[in-house]
Amino acid sequence: xxxxxxxxxxxxxxxxxxxxxxxxxxxxxxxxxxxxxxxxxxxxxxxxxxxxxxxxxxxxxxxxxxxxxxxxxxxxxxxxxxxxxxxxxxxxxxxxxxxxxxxxxxxxxxxxxxxxxxxxxxxxxxxxxxxxxxxxxxxxxxxxxxxxxxxxxxxxxxxxxxxxxxxxxxxxxxxxxxxxxxxxxxxxxxxxxxxxxxxxxxxxxxxxxxxxxxxxxxxxxxxxxxxxxxxxxxxxxxxxxxxxxxxxxxxxxxxxxxxxxxxxxxxxxxxxxxxxxxxxxxxxxxxxxxxxxxxxxxxxxxxxxxxxxxxxxxxxxxxxx
Amino acid sequence: xxxxxxxxxxxxxxxxxxxxxxxxxxxxxxxxxxxxxxxxxxxxxxxxxxxxxxxxxxxxxxxxxxxxxxxxxxxxxxxxxxxxxxxxxxxxxxxxxxxxxxxxxxxxxxxxxxxxxxxxxxxxxxxxxxxxxxxxxxxxxxxxxxxxxxxxxxxxxxxxxxxxxxxxxxxxxxxxxxxxxxxxxxxxxxxxxxxxxxxxxxxxxxxxxxxxxxxxxxxxxxxxxxxxxxxxxxxxxxxxxxxxxxxxxxxxxxxxxxxxxxxxxxxxxxxxxxxxxxxxxxxxxxxxxxxxxxxxxxxxxxxxxxxxxxxxxxxxxxxxx
Numbered sequence: 001x002x003x004x005x006x007x008x009x010x011x012x013x014x015x016x017x018x019x020x021x022x023x024x025x026x027x028x029x030x031x032x033x034x035x036x037x038x039x040x041x042x043x044x045x046x047x048x049x050x051x052x053x054x055x056x057x058x059x060x061x062x063x064x065x066x067x068x069x070x071x072x073x074x075x076x077x078x079x080x081x082x083x084x085x086x087x088x089x090x091x092x093x094x095x096x097x098x099x100x101x102x103x104x105x106x107x108x109x110x111x112x113x114x115x116x117x118x119x120x121x122x123x124x125x126x127x128x129x130x131x132x133x134x135x136x137x138x139x140x141x142x143x144x145x146x147x148x149x150x151x152x153x154x155x156x157x158x159x160x161x162x163x164x165x166x167x168x169x170x171x172x173x174x175x176x177x178x179x180x181x182x183x184x185x186x187x188x189x190x191x192x193x194x195x196x197x198x199x200x201x202x203x204x205x206x207x208x209x210x211x212x213x214x215x216x217x218x219x220x221x222x223x224x225x226x227x228x229x230x231x232x233x234x235x236x237x238x239x240x241x242x243x244x245x246x247x248x249x250x251x252x253x254x255x256x257x258x259x260x261x262x263x264x265x266x267x268x269x270x271x272x273x274x275x276x277x278x279x280x281x282x283x284x285x286x287x288x289x290x291x292x293x294x295x296x297x298x299x300x301x302x303x304x305x306x307x308x309x310x311x312x313x314x315x316x317x318x319x320x321x
Numbered sequence: 322x323x324x325x326x327x328x329x330x331x332x333x334x335x336x337x338x339x340x341x342x343x344x345x346x347x348x349x350x351x352x353x354x355x356x357x358x359x360x361x362x363x364x365x366x367x368x369x370x371x372x373x374x375x376x377x378x379x380x381x382x383x384x385x386x387x388x389x390x391x392x393x394x395x396x397x398x399x400x401x402x403x404x405x406x407x408x409x410x411x412x413x414x415x416x417x418x419x420x421x422x423x424x425x426x427x428x429x430x431x432x433x434x435x436x437x438x439x440x441x442x443x444x445x446x447x448x449x450x451x452x453x454x455x456x457x458x459x460x461x462x463x464x465x466x467x468x469x470x471x472x473x474x475x476x477x478x479x480x481x482x483x484x485x486x487x488x489x490x491x492x493x494x495x496x497x498x499x500x501x502x503x504x505x506x507x508x509x510x511x512x513x514x515x516x517x518x519x520x521x522x523x524x525x526x527x528x529x530x531x532x533x534x535x536x537x538x539x540x541x542x543x544x545x546x547x548x549x550x551x552x553x554x555x556x557x558x559x560x561x562x563x564x565x566x567x568x569x570x571x572x573x574x575x576x577x578x579x580x581x582x583x584x585x586x587x588x589x590x591x592x593x594x595x596x597x598x599x600x601x602x603x604x605x606x607x608x609x610x611x612x613x614x615x616x617x618x619x620x621x622x623x624x625x626x627x628x629x630x631x632x633x634x635x636x637x638x639x640x641x642x
Contacts, residue, residue, distance in 0.1 A: 029630055102543070127543045130620035131607070137620070144627045146542050170633055176539075186536050189526050191543025196584060197518055198544070202603040204510070204573075204580045211507050217609045218497075221467055222423070222448045222512025223519070223551045225616045230544045232607035235600035239593045246588055252525075253585055259525045263517060264574055267567055272560045279556035282523040286452070286553035288538045295546045299451030299458065301622040306465045309350055312491055 005033045006167055007096075011068035012037040013061050013083060015048045016234070017129060018100045019074030020138030023053040025171035028140045038064040039135075040075075048135050062090045070167070072124075073099040073111075078240035081110030093118040096160050100126055102187060102237075104151040104180035106244035112153060120160030125149045125183065126173060127191070131232040144172030145293050151180040188248035192241055193256060195230050196249065199238075202231040326354045327488055328417075332389035333358045334382050334404060336369045337555070338450060339421045340395030341459030344374040346492035349461045359385040360456075361396075369456050383411045391488070393445075394420040394432075399561035402431030414439040417481050421447055423508060423558075425472040425501035427565035433474060441481030446470045446504065447494060448512070452553040465493030466614055472501040509569035513562055514577060516551050517570065520559075523552040 010032040012019045019037070026032045037054035038061055039045045049057040058064050065071050065087045073080055080099055091097065097119050101107045104123050115121050128146035130137065148168040152161045165175040178186070205216045205224060216224065242249055266274040289295045296302040331353040333340045340358070347353045358375035359382055360366045370378040379385050386392050386408045394401055401420055412418065418440050422428045425444050436442050449467035451458065469489040473482045486496040499507075526537045526545060537545065563570055587595040610616045617623040 025630075029633060031633070127540045129543075132620050139626070141626045141628050141630070144630065147539055149540070169631065172627075172631055182531075186532050186540055187543055189529060189532055190537055190540040190545040194522060194544035194548055196588075197522060197581070198547075199600055199603050200581045200584055201515060201518060201577055202606050203599050204577045206602065206606055207580075208510060208576070211510055213606075213609070215507050216511055217606070217613055217615060218468055219448045219470070219507055219511040220610050220615050222450075222508055223515035224511040225610050226519075226547055226551055227515055228603070228607040228610055228616070229622060230547055231600075231603040233600075235597050235604070238600050239596045242588050242596055243591055243593055246591070249588060250585065253581075253588075255529070256522055256525045257581075259528075260518070260521045260574075260578075263521055264571065267517075267563050267570060267574075270564055270567070272564055275560045275563055276556050278524050279520055279552075279554075279559050281527065282520050282549070282552040283556070285523050285527055285534075285538070286549040288534070289541050289546050289549055292538055294538060294541050295549070296624050298625070299453050301550060301624050303617050303622050304619070305460070305462045306493075307462050309346075309462070309465065310490065310493055312350060312352070 005031055006163065006170065007032045007070040009034050009036060009068045010070045010072065011064040012054065013064055013071065013073050013087070014075035015039050015044060015054070015135045016074060016133055017137040018126065019072070020048070020051070020053055020135040021140065021142040022072060022074065022100075022171070024138055024140035025143060026167075027053070029170050031167055031170045032070065036064050036068060044135060051135060053135070053138075061087050065090050065092075065095075067092055069095050071095060071097045073097075073101070076237045076240040077101040077103050077107055077244045080107050081114070084111040084114040088114045088116060091116060091119045095119045096164055097121050098124045098164055100124060102191060102241050103244040104149075104183040108151070108153055108180050120157050121153065122156060122161050122164045123151045123153075123180065124164060124168065125151070125187070126168070127187075128173075129233075131229050133234040141172065143168070146173055148173040148175050149183050150175060150177045151183050152177065153180070184245050184248045188245060188252045192245055192249050193252045195233060195238060196242065196253070197256070198227040198231040201227055326352055327484065327491065328353045328391040330355050330357060330389045331391045331393065332385040333375065334385055334392065334394050334408070335396035336360050336365060336375070336456045337395060337454050338458040338463075339447065340393070341369070341372070341374055341456040342461065342463040343393060343395065343421075343492070345459055345461035346464060347488075348374070350491050352488055352491045353391065357385050357389060365456060372456060374456070374459075382408050386411050386413075386416075388413055390416050392416060392418045394418075394422070397558045397561040398422040398424050398428055398565045401428050402435070405432040405435040409435045409437055412437060412440045416440045417485055418442050419445045419485055421445060423512060423562050424565040425504040429472070429474055429501050441478050442474065443477060443482050443485045444472045444474075444501065445485060445489065446472070446508070447489070448508075449494075450554075452550050454555040462493065464489070467494055469494040469496050470504055471496060471498045472504050473498065474501070505566050505569045509566060509573045513566055513570050514573045516554065516559060517563065517574070518577070519548040519552040522548055
């Protein structure tokens with residue numbers, strides 16, 4: 001039986017953590033015949049060429065999309081509108097245009113008006129990543145068992161949505177479809193608010209008068225270090241997310257603030273029962289996440305623990321003996 | 322050269338994650354001649370006996386401390402005062418009494434008044450742990466390269482503090498000494514506030530009307546899942562910590578709240594520069610923690626990534642070809 005790649009030519013605009021992971025995964029699975037990539041910065045383009053993860057690296061967005069039947073914008077959401085305007089005249093008829101942005105309503109609003117009627121726009125958001133950025137940070141397994149959310153605007157050809165879903169499935173993701181607005185609410189609580197809070201507390205800890213930065217670092221294993229991972233995420237990407245998903249983030253912030261006030265009051269009043277009840281309930285959420293394979297069940301996220309005990313100071317002198 | 326254990330008999334009151342890790346580590350390093358353990362619940366005592374991590378398991382706290390030259394309370398901080406009162410009459414002259422509580426001023430206040438003049442009280446806090454609880458959760462390497470903070474009250478015999486420091490060093494920890502009050506401030510920001518915020522946001526996510534629990538779990542890889550680990554910590558232990566370190570936690574909560582308000586305002590006003598500046602600064606903190614070995618530099622905390630790509634749906638039919 002003859003088989004052929006799902007897409008003939010995939011154009012990646014932007015080759016950071018996500019773009020370079022898509023390139024590696026798509027090639028590993030043979031789902032595209034060729035990959036053309038571009039990036040805004042010269043050094044990034046040079047590095048992508050050096051890594052050999054694309055068949056061709058070109059200098060401009062317009063050149064990248066030439067003849068591509070799949071175009072994926074892998075850039076901060078704040079740049080999507082301008083790039084769409086730039087590539088629109090060069091898009092091939094029938095091409096699928098997609099993105100990987102963490103906000104969807106704003107991307108639809110910024111991108112859709114620029115696109116010609118002869119292409120299919122299927123916005124996407126793979127909910128996967130690490131705290132690292134740049135073309136070297138990517139790896140082909142990044143999307144395995146993670147979810148990719150598609151948010152096709154009303155009127156999108158279902159065949160185009162299906163084809164993009166097949167692409168994401170082929171590189172390991174589970175695919176779900178929802179409206180851009182619902183996506184933005186869901187991600188506001190599962191991703192944007194957690195990042196905002198992590199950035200805040202890491203900033204708070206760094207500015208305290210009474211506790212030194214050295215103390216914060218040394219004793220971070222008490223819990224703080226868990227927050228620092230996502231607070232090390234790419235600043236440009238995250239600035240754009242908060243600006244683009246403002247309303248949903250502010251709404252979730254409001255609810256979080258009310259809940260934090262309740263807990264604060266419980267602490268002030270010495271109301272242990274309220275604390276205990278919440279702390280018991282939250283354990284179940286963790287179990288749920290582990291059960292559906294969205295996190296490791298190894299303690300401490302499976303962080304490596306050093307196994308080598310220190311040499312003993314000998315001889316011991318036990319006093320009083 | 323003859324060597325002998327640092328302590329003749331170590332009594333552990335409470336054998337959860339920390340107590341059982343101390344037992345395993347102390348035995349692995351040969352720093353105590355024998356270990357006597359007890360726990361409040363019968364099933365826990367039976368399990369400890371089954372695991373064989375203590376030389377003897379006894380039914381009462383008083384029996385446990387009989388003849389021990391090192392006694393460590395490994396129980397929630399809210400129980401330390403009552404246990405101190407119970408064991409005080411049975412403590413051997415010259416014994417070192419310690420604990421592992423995450424709050425120190427309250428423990429000193431609760432425990433010290435009960436202890437006879439012929440013992441040494443050296444409170445301790447190993448800043449190490451996982452989200453798991455109970456005797457099965459412990460492992461001997463838990464304290465390697467982690468910090469153990471000693472907070473001897475004024476007037477404590479320096480030789481007793483030194484001896485306990487040697488004990489913790491021998492099982493892998495770095496040791497630092499500070500006042501109970503300063504400890505409580507430092508831990509309020511590096512541990513207690515992070516836990517409180519994690520518990521809050523996990524609770525918030527679980528109660529939203531617009532987003533289902535199933536969606537929260539599925540899309541948790543966007544950041545939320547990082548918070549669920551510490552929000553799965555032992556509820557009794559953490560209730561006690563917030564009640565016992567109320568003032569320092571409320572102070573840190575106040576500062577965090579102010580910082581969160583500033584960021585909220587920046588989002589509302591579309592002030593991207595303020596966001597970008599903070600997000601850049603917080604990256605440096607993460608680097609600092611990794612550099613001093615308090616966290617892994619592997620992306621995603623070194624969480625295991627599945628490596629097996631899915632089988633491809635074949636044959637692909639590329640449309641339009």
